[in-house]
Amino acid sequence: MPSSESILRFLNLEADDFDFLQRYEDVLCRNLDDFAGDFYEYLFSHVETAAALQGLDEKSLARLTQQQASHFRRLVTDRFSSAHVENLLRAGQAHQNLGIAPAWIAGGYLLYWEHANALASSPGISPGDRLRMRQILAKIIFADMAVQLEGYAEGESEDHATRAALTRVLIETILAERSDGTWDSLLHTMCKGLTGGDTHILSAWSAVTDRETGALVLSCISGTGQRQSSFQLDRECEEACRQILSQGQPTVMSVGDARLPQCFRAQLPDKAQEIGIFPFGDPQREYSGIGIVAVDTVNYFKRIGFGHFMAFSHFGELLLNLRDQSLRDGLTALPNRVLFNDRLVHAISGITRRERLLAIGVLDLDGFKAINDTQGHATGDAVLQQIAARMRSVLRPQDTLARLGGDEFGLLVDGLENLDQLEAIANRLLAAIRQPIEFPESKANLSGSVGFTLFPMDESDSETLLRHADLAMYASKNAGRDRFTLYASAMTEHSKWHSRTTRELRLAVQREELLLHFQPQVDMGKGDIIGVEALLRWNHPERGLLMPADFIQILEDDSIASLVGRYVLEKSMAQADAWRRQGLPLRIAVNISSAHLLSATFIDDLRALLAHPRYAPDMLEIEVTETTAIADLAAAREVLTECRSLGISVALDDFGTGNAPLSYLQNLPADCVKIDRGFVSDILNNPKDAAIVAGVITSARLLGLEVIAEGVETPEHGCLLLQLGCRRAQGYAIARPLAADAMPGWVHAYRSDEAWVSWTDRPWRPEKYGLLMIALAHSQRAREIEVSLSDPRDPIPEYLVAPESEQVCVLGKWLEGEGQSRFCGHPQLHEIKQLHDRVHEAAREAAQLKAGAVIEDQPSLRLKLNEIIGLSNAIQDLFRNWVLSDQFDEA
Secondary structure, three states: OOHHHHHHHHOOOOOOHHHHHHHOOHHHOOOOOHHHHHHHHHHHHHHHHHHHHHHOOOHHHHHHHHHHHHHHHHHHOOOHHHHHHHHHHHHHHHHHHHHOOOHHHHHHHHHHHHHHHHHHHHOOOOOOHHHHHHHHHHHHHHHHHHHHHHHHHHHHHHHHHHHHHHHHHHHHHHHHHOOOOOOOHHHHHHHHHHHHHHHEEEEEEEEEEOOOOOOOEEEEEEOOOOOOOOOOOHHHHHHHHHHHHHOOEEEEEEOOOOOOOHHHHHHHHOOOOOEEEEEEEOOOOOOEEEEEEEOOOOOHHHHHHHHHHHHHHHHHHHHHHHHHHHHEEEOOEEEEEEHHHEEEEEEEEHHHHHHEEEEEEEEEEEOOOHHHHHHHHHHHHHHHHHHHHHHHHHHHOOEEEEEEEOOOEEEEEEHHHHHHHHHHHHHHHHHHOOOOOOOOOOOOEEEEEEEEEOOOOOOEEEEEHHHHHHHHHHHHHHHOOOOEEEEHHHHHHHHHHHHHHHHHHHHHHHHOEEEEEEEEEOOOOOOEEEEEEEEEEEEEEEEEEEOHHHHHHHHOOOHHHHHHHHHHHHHHHHHHHHHOOOOOOOOOEOOOOOOHHHOOOOHHHHHHOOOOOOOOHHHHEEEHHHHHHOOHHHHHHHHHHHHHHHHOEEEEEEEEOOOOOOOOHHHHHEEEEEEEEHHHHHOOOOOHHHEEEEEEHHHHHHHEEEEEEEEOOOHHHHHHHOOOOEEOOOOOOOOOEEHHHHHHHHHHHHOOOOOHHHHOOOOHHHHHHHHHHHHHHHHHHHHHHHHHHHHOOOOHHHHHHHHOHHHHHHHHHHHHHHHHHHHOOHHHHHHHHHHHHHHHHHHHHHHHHHHHHHHHHHHHHHHHHHHHHHHEEEEHHHHHHHOOOHHHHHH
16 A cells, blocks of 8 residues: 555645645635535435445434544545545445445545535635646545545455455365264364354354254354353244245344344354354255354445355255255155165164054055056156155154155154054055046056054064065065055965965966067167067966066076976977968067076076977077176176077176176177166156166177167157167067067068168267267256246255356356357357257246245246246257257268
C-alpha cells in the first residue's frame, strides 16, 4: 500500500493546496448533515447496497449518517494524513465485509463529486478560485476512493487466503487416515480442520442420525471458546435442524436471530456473530446429518461464499451415499443383504433382552421369471419396485424388508408375542403380492412363497437362521406356493417333497415324460439358421408342464443329474438325426449340469452316443455355465478338452453372470461364448451393460471364439449387436422355444429382419463403441433426472444440476474434447451440443420448480420433465443417425 506522502506526490497535491482549502473550510463543511442524509438515501435506493444495510434501526442509521458527514469533513480538512489513510483502509475492508461491491462505492464517490462540484460553484467561493477548487477536490476525492478500494483489495486478498485455507482443509480431510475406520471420524477431521484453517471460524460441529433411535445427535465438536466440552442437542435444536434438513438448503443465522435454538446460543463462543447450518442426506433416509459452523464476523458466509461449506455438506452427503450404496439395493432402495444381516445380528441381541419372538423370513416371488421372459427386464424391474413398495406398506415400522437378490426378499418381524401375529403379517404380505400387476396392454398375477424361522425357539446363529428360513420358503413352494411355512414343519415337508420328486423324476425318465423344446439360433446378418438350443420341460401327469426351476434342486444330486443328462443327450441326438433326414441339418446345443459334467461317466456317455452309426459329433454342442467351469477349473478343462477331441464343440453359457474374468476365455477350451440375456436385454438403455457386451464380443473375437447373444427381444437389439460385431443370436425377436414338430415349418418360413440384413457388411469400427456408450450414458443421466423429479421427497442430485454440470458429464467432456478436435465444423456436433446444454439448463429449471412444491402442485414441472425426456431422445437419435452416416466415417 503506498504511503500518504506518495499518494499526495502522485496527485500533485501540495501544502498550499490544503492551505487553499482551509481558507474555505466554513463553506466546504456547510450543510454536511443534509449531504450525508442524501448519501444514505442513495444507498437505500439500490437493491445491492440496501441489502447490506437491512436491519438498521433509526439509532444506528443516525450514527452512520453522522459518520458520513464527519468523513467528508476530514476529507477536506485532514490534509490526507497517515491516520486518515489507515481509517480509509479499514473502511474499505468494512464495506467489503458487508458485501457492498466496489462499483457501489464508486457510485458513492460520484455523489461526493457532485456535492463538491456544487460547493465549488457556490457564492461563498470567489469566481477566480472556483476552477482550482474543483481540481483540488477532484484529486482528494480520487485519492480517498483509491485508498478505500485498496482496503477492498486487502479484504478480498484475505478472503482468497481464507478460501485457499478451507480448500486445504477439504483436501487434507479427504487424504486423512481414518482413525477408527468410520465416516464419523472423517467428519471429526473436517470440523477440526475448519477451526484450525481460519481464525474467524470459532467452532464447527457435526450432528448425524443415531442408528438405533433415529434421533439427531452431536457426533463431533471442535473449536475455541466453547462453554462446554460437549453437549447434546435438545428437542428444540433437533427440530430446528430437521426443518433445515427437510428444506435441503444451507441456513445462516446471526446470533441475534430469534430462530437460533437456545441450546446453540448457549454453546456459542462469546465472539460469535454468525452461525451456518449445512444439511446433508435425506431425513427420510437411514442416515442424514448437518454441519454447523460458528464465526466471529458478520456476513462471513456471504463474503467467503457457500462453496467450501457446501463442500462440507457434499462431503457428508458423499459418505452417506457411499454407505447407502453399500447397504441399499439400487433398484428398490430396500436394505440389501449386508444391512439385513447387520440388523439381524442386532435384532437377535435385542430380542433376548425383551423376551419376545423374532421371525426371520425369506420370501420369493412365484411367477416372476415369466414376466421377465415375456415382458423384458425393464418391466421386471418395475414390477420388483411395485411389489417392494406394496410389501413395505403392510409391514409395521419396526419390521425390516430387504432385497437379498433377484426376486428374493428378507424379512425381520420383531417383537412378536405369539404366532397369530406372525400369521396376520404373513397373510397381509401375500395378499399385497397377489394384487394384479397392470401393464399397458395386459396384466399379470404373482404370488409369494414365504418361509420363517423363530428366534429364540430356533437358537441358531444369524447365518443358520437365514438358511433355515430359506429351507422353509422352498417348502412353501413345494407345497403349492402362495403360502408361508415355519421352519419346524418345513423340514418334514421339504424332506417329503425331495424324496417324492426324486422318485417321480426317475419314473418320468422311464415314462418319457421329459420333453425338449428348441429355441433357434441364427446368423442375423445372413439370415442363416445355425442351430437350436434344447430346453428341458417336464410334462407332469398331475401338475402339468413344469419348467426346470420347479425341479432344479433335484438335479443337483449326482445320480439323478447323470440320469436326466444322459436322457437329454440321447433325445437331442435322436432329434438331430430325425431333422437331418428331413433335410434340416441343425446342430443342437445341450446344457450340461455341473454334477453330470464332472461325473466319472460323462465322457463315456458321449462316446456311447457317438458309437451310433447315424450320430455325428457336429450334431451336438455342449453348453456349460461359467460357474460350472470355474467350480473345478482343472477338471472342467480336462473334460472339455476331451469333448473337443471327440469333435463336439463347446460353448461357455451365461458368460458374465459368475465370477470368471475375461482371462478365462483364454484358459478354457471353448469354441463359443454365449452372452447372458441379463446383459443383452438392456443394452439399448444401460451403458454399463452395453460396455460389458461390447467388451466380451471384442475379447472373444480376438481369441478366435464365436459369440452368441441370448435375450434378443427386439429388432433394435439385433441391430446394435451387429454394429458391435456379434452376428449370432437367439431370443424372442427370432423365435420362442418350439416343439420339435413345429421346427421344420418355422425354418422354412423364417426370414431375417431387413434391418439386420443391411448390417451384414457394416460392423462398427471399435472407436464407434465409445460414442454409443457416451450417448447411452447421457440418456441414463436424463432418466436419473426423471426419477428424481418423480419423487417429491427426492432432491435432484447436485451433480445433475450444478452450474457447470454440462462440462463435467460424459457427453460434455467428449463434446469439448475429442468431439471438438475431430468434428469441429460438423453441423451435427453443434446441434448435439445445443441439445445437451439445454438438457442441463432444463434440469436446473426443474430443480428450482421442485423446490417450490410437490409435483401435484407443479404442472409446469411435468412439462419440464417431458422436455428433458424429449431432448435426451433427440440427442440419441442424432448420435445414431450421425454415426451411421458416411460423414462420420469420413471424419
